[in-house]
Amino acid sequence: MREKLTNPDHVRTWPGTIPVEHVYTVGVAGEAFLRAIKERGRLVAVGCPGCGTDYLPPRLYCERCFEKTGEVREVEARGTVDTFTVAHRDLEGHPLEKPQVYAFVRIDGTGGGLVHRLGEVDPDDVHIGMEVQAVFLPPAQRTGSILDIVNFKPAE
Secondary structure: OOOOOOOHHHOOOOOOOOOOOOOOOOHHHHHHHHHHHHHHOOEEEEEOOOOOOEEOOOOOEOOOOOOEOOOOEEEOOEEEEEEEEEEEEOOOOOEEEEEEEEEEEEEOOOOOEEEEEEOOOOHHHOOOOOEEEEEEOOHHHOOOOHHHEEEEEEOO
16 A cells, blocks of 8 residues: 555555554643543643733643743633533434533633633523533542533623
């Protein structure tokens, strides 16, 4: 399969499945983010000393000016709905018992945010600009995953 194809009509297919194994690592910045969620039920961000951009989730280098980012700092687990969608079917295409709302939540005090579920709210009441706060699993149930955040709910 190393021959060069010059005609797109001659593209070959591989019938069946190709087994692929991989290990995903979150890296140093991702580990700090997930550890804060698991151990403290908090969100963390980093800032760029060069251009002042704040990142959540954290990253080691600024994507704008390529400076090494600063220290990890805690931020409030609150934000604003930037955009959202309402799902009526699951990943297999089966109808959901009740619609599920997914949103991009821009986290207060940062330039970043998270795509996550919204809960404790009727889908008809969700709107862009809605203030929300994270709901975390109880400490004993957290595993160090983004799913340790159960959902975001309307801010009190």
